[in-house]
Amino acid sequence: MTTRIVPIIMAGGAGTRLWPISRDSMPKQFISLMSGERSTFETTLQRVSGADFERPIVVTSDAFRFICAEQLRAAGVEADIVLEPERRDSAAAVAVGALLAARRDPQAICVVLASDHAILDGGAFVADCRRAAALAERGIVMTLGIPPTHASTAYGYIAPGDALDGHGAHKVARFVEKPDAETAEDFIAKGYVWNSGNFIFRTDTMLAEFEAHAPEVLASSRLAVDGAVRDLDFLRLDPDAFAKVPKISVDIAVMEKTRRAGVLSASFDWSDIGSWDALYDISDKDAEGNVLSGNVEVFEASDNFVRSDGMLTAVVGLKDTIVVATSDAVVVAAKSAAGRVKDVVASLKAKGRREASEHLRMFRPWGWYQRIDIGQRFQVKHICVKPGGILSLQRHYHRAEHWIVVHGTAEVTVDGTVKLYHENEAAYLPIGCTHRLHNPGKIELKLIEVQVGSYTGEDDIVRIEDVYART
Incomplete structure (x- = not known):
C-alpha cells in the first residue's frame, strides 16, 4: 500500500511518577530522560517524519504550547498543534485527532502515539505501522501489542484471538486491566501481549466506533473542533464544548467495546518510561549495574539509578535504589517502590507545596x-x-x-x-x-x-x- 499515515501525537500528560524531574510545568515528554538524547517528544516526531507519514497532528495542553512549538522547530518537523483547554484523558485526544484528520481525508489512515514512550528501533516501528495500516484499510482498529519481557503488573494486557494474517496479527479476544503478579504470569503463559496504547485505524472506522460506543465523547469533541479558533500557530479547541467531553480513556470508551479490534505483535523494543525503575531497565549500566547521570559519585553501591541535575550527589552502600536530585527536591526510593512516587506528588500537592508542580x-x-x-x-x-x-x-x-x-x-x-x-x-x-x-x-x-x-x-x-x- 502507498497510503501515507497521519500521526496523532498525544503530548498533554504530566508524568508524576518521574518527579522531581517531571512536573506539571515541564512534564517528562519534553525532557531529556536518557543521557545525550533528545526529549521523547522530539524522538517521537523524528520517528514519524519520513516518507511514510503525513504532517502530524499534536494534541497538547495550552500550558505546553510554546515548549511544544520550540521542540517541533528543533526537530525540524512541521505539525498542526491542537490545544486542549483542560485535561480530558485519551478518548478526547483521539476523537479530536480523528476529526481533524477526517477534514484532510475521510478515510485517512491514522496512528495514535503517546509522546513519552521509548522505542529503540525506529525502522522496525515504521515497518509495523505499515503492516498494521494495511489491516486498518480493511476497517480494523489495530493496536500494537508488545511481547512481554517479564510478568509486569504495570501494564494492561491483550488476549490475541483468531489470526488476521500470517505475520503475527490477530483479532483482539479481550483487553485486560493491570493484573496482580500471579495473573500476569498466567497471561504470559497464555500468549497475551502488553497494551502499548498505540493505535492504527481508518478515520471513518474510528469515528463510527466512537458514535456506537461513546457518542457523548464524539459529540462534544466535534463541537470543540467546530468552535476552534486560530491563535498564532495553534488551534484552540472551544473550551465550553471541550469541558463537556467525558474524562475517559480511549481503551475504556472504545477499544474494550468494539468488535473491530485487532492486535499486531510488535517487532521493536518498547517502554512507556512510566517510572524510574522502567527508565533504569532501558538505560546503559556500569560494571556494578548502576545507571549514573549528572554530578554523581557512588561507592560500594550496585544496581541503582542515580541522577543529579545539579548538586553533587553521593551514594554509599545502596542497592536497588532510586536517587534523583534537582536544585529544589530529592527523591530516594526503593526500586520496587518507584511507582509510589506519584503518591508522594499527590501528597505534596494536597499540602500546597510548589515543588510538586513547578520547577525552579x-x-x-x-x-x-x-x-x-x-x-x-x-x-x-x-x-x-x-x-x-x-x-x-x-x-x-x-x-x-x-x-x-x-x-x-x-x-x-x-x-x-x-x-x-x-x-x-x-x-x-x-x-x-x-x-x-x-x-x-x-x-x-x-x-x-x-x-x-x-x-x-x-x-x-x-x-x-x-x-x-x-x-
Missing part, C-alpha cells in the same frame, strides 16, 4: 527564568532571553525591579523610553512603570533580576501588549 526553572516563549533566592519583600531571578525574544509590555503594582545584564545586550523600554544596556550595566524599573525587555542580538541575553516590594508573586503582572498573544 520556568520556560516561557521568549526563554526562561530561574529563581535564585526569595525572602520577605524580595526575590532574585536568573533570566535568559533567546535571540529575538521579547517579553510582554507590562507593569507591576507591588514591586520594583532591577535588571543587571551579565551576558549579551538588553533593549529596555520604560514608560516609552528605549535604551540599550550591555554587560555590567543595570536598568531600574520603578513600581507601576510600563516596561518591556527585548534581546535584539544574536546571542542569548542573560541578566539577574532583583525584585523589591510588598508582593513578588507571578500574578502581579498586567500585560498590555504581547507578541505571543498572552494578553
